Amino acid sequence: MAFLRKLTRNYWYLAWLLAFLFLFFLMLRITLKYFPFNSDVAFLQIKQTEVNNVSFYLPTFYVHVYSSILVLVAGFTQFNNSLLKSYRNLHRVLGYLYVIVVLFFSAPSGLVIGLFANGGLSSKVAFVILAILWFVFTLNATLSAKGRDFKRHREFMLRSFALAFSAVTLRLWKVILVYLFQPAPMDVYQIIAWLGWVPNLLFVEWLIKNNTNKKIQTL
Amino acid sequence: MKKLLISIVAVAAFYACTSKPVEKNTENVVEDTIAVSGLSRDSLLGSWVGNFTASESKDNIESSNKITLIIKNIQKDVVTGRSIVAGNDRPFYGKLIEKDGEFHLTLEEPGDDKYDGKFDIIFKGDLFEGSWESFNKNINVTKRNFKLTKKAFVYDATAMLTDKDDLTDWHNEKLKKDTATVDGKVEVYENQYYRSASDAVYKINSSMQELKESDLKNLRKLDLQILRNTIFARHGYSFKKETYRQFFDYVDWYVPISNNVEKELTSLEKKNIKLLEKFEKYAEDNYDTFGR
Structure with a gap:
């Protein structure tokens, strides 16, 4: 198991794995609130207007919740070079899972429920743009891999996953903002709708620009 | 025939008039109304509202709750009613004494509740002024003072808090x-x-x-x-x-x-x-x- 030795020597990746495991667990806990199916639970408790008046809202919401947790699995495996080299097929299988789930389920459903987002027009715009960019980046990354342009594939998958990871960062920002300022709930929501993904995207753009070779490969 | 009809209508009207006030006032019965220096025992009946302020407590923290004393019934010198404060609705029973042109009331709650006690009240025209002492001396607040004014309860759907009210929660810091x-x-x-x-x-x-x-x-x-x-x-x-x-x-x-x-x-x-x-x-x- 040469790659395992390599893995544990890579402290950055190890730190990421541990942190991501913790955050993944938090997201899993949120997802499990929606088992068994219930039209008036967790977030849906304040969404009964949509649940009762928009027939497709509830199914779309559930597609988003159930599919999106699968997307995060990519964070464990897809961005490590040693893993990629030693287990090419694992990368491919999980890659296909990610792409299919994002393009056919998570991103389209995200776009639809984004149209009904809390916090008014500003957060609706934020979530709709997020969904469209997520779809476009993921599609681009897939086509690049098909075309064997792996540099471009890696860059677009970084962008795609930065947006997927907004599920986590949005909720982290919320905890921080509420702790510091105790704003009214929808005021927070309007802020995190943007803060959840824009900095993530800026971060990977910086990563792509400055560390085209080194850091991306180690991360 | 016409006369009979009129008298039936008259009887019906009479019942219609009397039934309403009777319904409402069955609880407030005053047997004999004696006026003492312009004060009537009638005017004691009803609900008296005001602050119920601690004057003796173990923790020495100033505290006050809104209290309502409802005087339901006065028969001769026996007074019955209820005290309502801080979610505690208790019956009381006591005596009315006329002294020096004033009404004095001593009212006792039954004593089977931890917070039961005894009220001593002087009725001064439009004011119930007095003190309360708990039966149980082990509770935090053992004595309270109050000045209550007569105020009937009326449900008003339009009643609101206003910008003059303090909206800070001082109890959950x-x-x-x-x-x-x-x-x-x-x-x-x-x-x-x-x-x-x-x-x-x-x-x-x-x-x-x-x-x-x-x-x-x-x-x-x-x-x-x-x-x-x-x-x-x-x-x-x-x-x-x-x-x-x-x-x-x-x-x-x-x-x-x-x-x-x-x-x-x-x-x-x-x-x-x-x-x-x-x-x-x-x-x-x-x-x-x-x-x-």
């Missing part, structure tokens, strides 16, 4: 450690933080308008709690929780008269209470946690 650098030294302070309601609590009337999710989404837990409990305050509910008493005790229209008003709620109010409770729970579970 959070302690936070803050650091500051004083003369180059870092010092840690422990500060108390108090939450405060927003102006939504005097803009939204939860007894008059059907609340929608969109009306409540941007409200914090305290706003939601106040909006829900304003409904209960309008119905004269006596709050057990200090958190709610602090907001309503000082409001003029608020007259606590019961510790259970469920039956009085309108269907609109019941609907709004359900929605508000749901949002309170959501705020409680989600406002500061990892999630939405």
